[in-house]
Amino acid sequence: MSERKFWNKIKNNRFYLALTGIIGAILLFFLVLYLSVPSYSFADIEPFNGDFIYNPYSEINRINYIDFRSENIDNQGIKVYEYGYALTGTRYLCLGYKEKRKIDYPFLQSVHYKQFNIDKLNKKTRLVALAHPTKGFKKGELTHLDHYRVMEVLSPNDNSLYYWDIALSNGHRANIIANTGDDFGTVFDTIKYLTATIGDNDAESVYKSLETGNSYAVAYRGSLLEVPELQSVTLHNDTLSVSVSEKAKEIRFIGQNAIVKQRLNNISEGFYQFKDDDSYIRTEIEFNNGNTLYLNPLVRHQYQYFFDLNKAKVMKGRTYLMWGVYIIVVLAFARKFFRTRVISTEPRPKGEGNGEIS
Numbered sequence: 001m002s003e004r005k006f007w008n009k010i011k012n013n014r015f016y017l018a019l020t021g022i023i024g025a026i027l028l029f030f031l032v033l034y035l036s037v038p039s040y041s042f043a044d045i046e047p048f049n050g051d052f053i054y055n056p057y058s059e060i061n062r063i064n065y066i067d068f069r070s071e072n073i074d075n076q077g078i079k080v081y082e083y084g085y086a087l088t089g090t091r092y093l094c095l096g097y098k099e100k101r102k103i104d105y106p107f108l109q110s111v112h113y114k115q116f117n118i119d120k121l122n123k124k125t126r127l128v129a130l131a132h133p134t135k136g137f138k139k140g141e142l143t144h145l146d147h148y149r150v151m152e153v154l155s156p157n158d159n160s161l162y163y164w165d166i167a168l169s170n171g172h173r174a175n176i177i178a179n180t181g182d183d184f185g186t187v188f189d190t191i192k193y194l195t196a197t198i199g200d201n202d203a204e205s206v207y208k209s210l211e212t213g214n215s216y217a218v219a220y221r222g223s224l225l226e227v228p229e230l231q232s233v234t235l236h237n238d239t240l241s242v243s244v245s246e247k248a249k250e251i252r253f254i255g256q257n258a259i260v261k262q263r264l265n266n267i268s269e270g271f272y273q274f275k276d277d278d279s280y281i282r283t284e285i286e287f288n289n290g291n292t293l294y295l296n297p298l299v300r301h302q303y304q305y306f307f308d309l310n311k312a313k314v315m316k317g318r319t320y321l322m323w324g325v326y327i328i329v330v331l332a333f334a335r336k337f338f339r340t341r342v343i344s345t346e347p348r349p350k351g352e353g354n355g356e357i358s
């Protein structure tokens with residue numbers, strides 16, 4: 001009885017009828033939006049492995065310090081914007097974009113939605129970076145997510161070094177970037193972050209530097225002029241050599257699962273010999289005043305010519321099956337919904353419900 005009164009009230013009131021239509025359209029939009037995302041198959045978790053070691057660093061002839069969140073970044077010919085509207089806080093920094101992506105999934109996002117966003121952004125963007133990962137990504141998701149090349153590991157409100165090591169430890173080659181942004185202030189003793197790219201300062205060279213890993217991140221206090229520079233990163237057989245322009249307080253070589261494999265103190269050049277169980281080695285160089293350089297990893301690979309494996313693939317069969325099931329469920333619900341509405345608005349036989357005998 002109450003159900004009939006409800007539908008009659010909507011039917012006879014234009015405001016309620018319009019409101020019901022608007023709410024229905026919104027729900028249908030989000031339903032289609034969420035159900036349109038495919039299912040992914042993620043490769044088994046596997047660290048970097050093989051007899052070869054990839055060194056991303058070439059000859060260091062010029063260093064450019066860049067903040068990709070700076071307001072004047074466009075003046076350098078580098079196009080950057082932050083993508084993401086989700087309540088989960090999941091964001092991506094898009095470097096070298098041709099067109100902005102306007103659609104996102106505002107509520108809950110599984111790893112499949114995040115992977116789909118990365119793939120969509122890759123079609124319109126030169127490089128996709130996971131932005132402040134600790135705020136929008138789960139640790140378990142970083143064991144699976146693929147097809148991105150850059151991670152915003154350091155920023156004033158986020159330190160994602162451990163998240164970076166999770167991705168690396170599971171065989172995902174992600175290169176580091178660090179940004180401070182213009183709205184953080186200019187306090188002299190505050191830690192600031194920049195990305196150092198190696199090579200020419202034009203946009204294409206910067207993108208290529210980040211893409212290949214021929215770059216590093218810098219955390220510093222005071223003046224950027226006081227930050228020592230990276231001079232060389234070389235690999236001879238299985239021995240890694242790293243040198244800087246000034247004596248460092250400590251050089252740390254970090255490997256699988258964020259384990260510090262070796263520490264060297266008060267030197268300007270450090271050496272580390274790869275062990276058989278080292279899947280990757282990245283280097284942190286800290287100076288007496290706290291200034292620190294964070295280098296990209298050298299990773300093992302299986303073939304003579306290095307390339308990145310595809311570890312996330314769309315499961316077409318499962319996706320089509322799920323879409324079919326969703327469509328059937330939606331149609332069945334819609335049929336029941338409208339059938340109930342029609343029945344509730346049909347006139348009752350004379351005398352029904354009021355004690356009269358027909």
